[in-house]
Amino acid sequence: MHARTSDADGAQAPALVVREVWKRFGENEVLRGISLDVAEGEVIAILGSSGSGKSTLLRCVNHLEHIDRGRIVIEGETLADTDASGQARYPDERTVRRICAQTGMVFQHFNLFLHMTVLQNLIEAPMTVKGMARAAIVPRAEELLRKVGLFDKRDAYPGRLSGGQKQRVAIARALAMEPRIMLFDEPTSALDPELTGEVLRTMRALAQERMTMLVVTHEMAFAREVAHRAVFMDQGVVVEDRPAREFFAEPRHPRAQAFLQHMP
Numbered sequence: 001m002h003a004r005t006s007d008a009d010g011a012q013a014p015a016l017v018v019r020e021v022w023k024r025f026g027e028n029e030v031l032r033g034i035s036l037d038v039a040e041g042e043v044i045a046i047l048g049s050s051g052s053g054k055s056t057l058l059r060c061v062n063h064l065e066h067i068d069r070g071r072i073v074i075e076g077e078t079l080a081d082t083d084a085s086g087q088a089r090y091p092d093e094r095t096v097r098r099i100c101a102q103t104g105m106v107f108q109h110f111n112l113f114l115h116m117t118v119l120q121n122l123i124e125a126p127m128t129v130k131g132m133a134r135a136a137i138v139p140r141a142e143e144l145l146r147k148v149g150l151f152d153k154r155d156a157y158p159g160r161l162s163g164g165q166k167q168r169v170a171i172a173r174a175l176a177m178e179p180r181i182m183l184f185d186e187p188t189s190a191l192d193p194e195l196t197g198e199v200l201r202t203m204r205a206l207a208q209e210r211m212t213m214l215v216v217t218h219e220m221a222f223a224r225e226v227a228h229r230a231v232f233m234d235q236g237v238v239v240e241d242r243p244a245r246e247f248f249a250e251p252r253h254p255r256a257q258a259f260l261q262h263m264p
């Protein structure tokens, strides 16, 4: 594996660096120079109204979208950088896959493989992407299912699970790839309120284990209690990036103030 870079004084390099990232869809400039440094073990709540670019930002970090300009460095390795002509450049596909394997993503709509059992969902990517032997990954997958409280569902198909259970499987599936950074895109927005708590508890436990996490969420209580930093986006720009406690006590940007006022 690759040694992580450190500063001269021995400080750890950031887990994630996003620098001046631009991304457009056709005429729609969705990310307009986003910059963000995330330290190892930090939990970041990404907030903002619908259409502000939150999902696109996560998708660029996980390379589900290609950026137009800017730089993304994950665990000290450059995923994307901009050349003299101003175009974003990526390394070869294999390197991109290896760098992106450091990030795990959890989506609003679970995206589980419906024709596979819970256990198969967990072991599929480690086997096909990482080339791990089934015998090597099954014990780890079972341990993860225990951790999210779903060991007894290992042979069930996702269709038989509640939304909260599905999302916990999705979290366990992402963790089975042993990512260094977890990206959550509104993980509880598709859930009935009574199922939200069990997913947030799982995420809280991960945060307590010092997993680096970027969480797009409308769960303000969770963001306030668990996140170290709040990043508020508006129209493709980060307009506030402050310690969560300060942000929630006294948001500065008018859009952030209005946003928080409309939250339950």
Ligand SMILES: Nc1ncnc2c1ncn2[C@@H]1O[C@H](COP(=O)(O)OP(=O)(O)O)[C@@H](O)[C@H]1O
Binding pocket: 025, 028, 030, 048, 049, 050, 051, 052, 053, 054, 055, 056, 057
């Ligand atoms: N694949 C896509 N193709 C075209 N437009 C997109 C695509 N994904 C997102 N957008 C547009 O980008 C803007 C930001 O979307 P998104 O990142 O999903 O915002 P958020 O997650 O904050 O609601 C929206 O105007 C959306 O319509």
Ligand SMILES: [Mg+2]
Binding pocket: 054, 055, 056, 185
């Ligand atoms: Mg979104």
